[in-house]
Each structure stands twice: as structure tokens, then as C-alpha cells.
Amino acid sequence: MSSERTSGKPTVGDTAAFGFRQVAADARQGLVNDVFSSVAGRYDLMNDLMSGGLHRLWKDDLVAWLAPPKSARRFDLIDMAGGTGDISRRVLEAGGPGCAAVLCDISPAMVRVGRTRLSAPGLGGRIAFAIGNAEALPFPDKAFDAYTIAFGIRNVTRIDRALAEAYRVLRIGGRFLCLEFSACEVPLLDRLYDFHSFEIIPRLGALTAGSAEPYRYLVESIRTFPRQEPFAHMIRTAGFARVSYRNLTGGIAAMHSGWRI
Numbered sequence: 001m002s003s004e005r006t007s008g009k010p011t012v013g014d015t016a017a018f019g020f021r022q023v024a025a026d027a028r029q030g031l032v033n034d035v036f037s038s039v040a041g042r043y044d045l046m047n048d049l050m051s052g053g054l055h056r057l058w059k060d061d062l063v064a065w066l067a068p069p070k071s072a073r074r075f076d077l078i079d080m081a082g083g084t085g086d087i088s089r090r091v092l093e094a095g096g097p098g099c100a101a102v103l104c105d106i107s108p109a110m111v112r113v114g115r116t117r118l119s120a121p122g123l124g125g126r127i128a129f130a131i132g133n134a135e136a137l138p139f140p141d142k143a144f145d146a147y148t149i150a151f152g153i154r155n156v157t158r159i160d161r162a163l164a165e166a167y168r169v170l171r172i173g174g175r176f177l178c179l180e181f182s183a184c185e186v187p188l189l190d191r192l193y194d195f196h197s198f199e200i201i202p203r204l205g206a207l208t209a210g211s212a213e214p215y216r217y218l219v220e221s222i223r224t225f226p227r228q229e230p231f232a233h234m235i236r237t238a239g240f241a242r243v244s245y246r247n248l249t250g251g252i253a254a255m256h257s258g259w260r261i
């Protein structure tokens with residue numbers, strides 16, 4: 001079992017970490033896309049298996065921290081790497097009639113599932129879908145009041161570019177919020193978490209999906225993602241102010257917040 005965290009540099013020269021392997025940086029996104037297109041139909045089940053259902057509580061925490069306005073005041077969210085739509089749905093349900101969301105994701109297969117899930121009456125008119133890479137967003141400058149990315153950023157090859165794009169598309173006063181697996185900081189819980197990650201999850205993956213490989217990538221990519229502080233530093237470097245983070249479940253996941261001011 002290995003736990004090779006980077007200090008905030010996901011790419012090394014022309015290579016990048018894909019799980020515990022180094023691959024050509026330009027090839028990495030294609031490999032990530034293969035993972036998500038292969039699991040899209042089972043993604044929600046997979047999320048529950050990987051986190052023991054905790055991802056639901058963590059997502060509720062993210063939306064509570066965002067606190068979208070309850071009024072009719074216009075509030076535009078971009079839910080980056082929005083996948084099957086858990087964050088968009090929660091924000092639209094928590095916010096008032098002025099809240100609107102664009103779910104943007106690089107994977108057409110994930111967006112297809114998201115579109116089906118979010119077609120419920122009431123949300124329909126306030127959600128739009130886009131296919132796009134977080135590193136080069138198909139949106140103009142200063143188009144959104146909030147940018148969320150949940151369990152998405154560790155899949156991006158050049159995280160610094162994604163953060164620069166998040167900054168660019170946010171209005172002055174806009175908020176960046178990221179939810180991501182992070183570094184567990186509680187003794188004993190970290191051992192249990194390692195065991196769950198490396199022994200249980202790949203087996204569950206093999207049983208439910210017929211292949212352990214996508215699950216292995218998801219587990220390994222968590223361990224190569226920067227810890228809480230180095231990631232906060234990257235967010236500051238992108239230009240965000242008042243950067244802070246909160247650990248969830250002892251740091252198994254963390255939420256990072258920053259403001260464009």
C-alpha cells in the first residue's frame with residue numbers, strides 16, 4: 001500500500017500522475033474520460049460504496065457553506081465537473097427562484113445521466129448543461145456568482161489552469177468552493193480508511209462493476225492529490241482571497257473556499 005501525496009504539483013515535466021502511474025500529460029485526460037464513461041450508469045452507486053454514503057452529507061455541507069440566496073435575486077452557479085448533478089440539484093433546492101445553475105462536465109456520458117436525473121419539474125427551467133474541460137471553459141469572463149467543483153478537481157490534469165479559469169469566470173464578489181477527498185488527520189481512522197480504500201473498494205468494484213480498475217484509479221487519485229494546506233496555497237496563487245478550508249470526517253474529505261474580490 002502506498003500513499004504518494006504530491007506537494008501541489010500534479011504534473012512533472014510532460015508527465016502527470018494517473019493514479020500511482022506517471023503517464024504523458026496530454027494522454028491523461030483521455031484515460032480519466034474512459035474511467036467516467038465506463039462507470040457513468042453506476043456512478044451514483046459507486047459513490048455510495050466508496051464513501052459509505054458519506055458523500056451525501058459532505059455535499060449537504062458544501063451547499064450549506066455556499067448558502068445560496070433564498071430570495072428572487074439572480075444567483076448564477078457553475079457546477080464544474082458536475083457529473084450526475086448532485087450539487088446542482090442541492091443548490092437549486094436550497095436556493096430561491098433567482099438561483100440558476102450550469103452543470104458543466106467533460107464527459108458526455110456523465111452529463112447524459114445528470115440530464116435525466118435533473119429533469120424533475122421545478123428544476124428544469126433553472127438548469128442548463130454544457131460539455132467542457134475545466135482547464136478551458138466555454139464561458140465568458142465574470143459570468144457566475146459561484147463556482148463549485150465536487151470530487152472533480154483531482155481528475156483535472158493541470159489544476160492551476162482550472163483554478164485560473166474558475167477565477168476568470170467568477171464575478172467580483174464571486175465564490176469558489178471545492179469539495180474533494182483529502183488527507184485523513186485522525187490516527188486509527190486513517191488506518192481504517194486505508195484498509196477500506198485499498199482492500200475493500202477495488203473488491204466491491206470488481207463485484208458490482210466487473211472490474212476493479214476504475215475504482216483503483218479513483219482511490220489512487222485521492223492519494224496523489226495535494227493535502228489541505230498545499231491545495232489552499234494553490235487557490236491563493238490563482239488569485240483568490242480569504243481562502244479557508246474545513247475538514248470533513250477527520251479530513252477524509254475537505255471543503256476549500258475562496259473569493260474573487
Ligand SMILES: C[S@@+](CC[C@H](N)C(=O)[O-])C[C@H]1O[C@@H](n2cnc3c(N)ncnc32)[C@H](O)[C@@H]1O
Pocket residue numbers: 029032033036047080081082083084085086087104105106107110132133134135149150151152155156157
Ligand atoms: C467523481 S465525479 C464527480 C461528479 C459530481 N460532481 C459529484 O460530486 O457527484 C468527477 C467528474 O469530473 C469530470 N471531469 C474529469 N475531468 C474533467 C475536466 N478536465 N473538466 C471537467 N470535468 C472533468 C468527470 O467526467 C466526472 O463527471
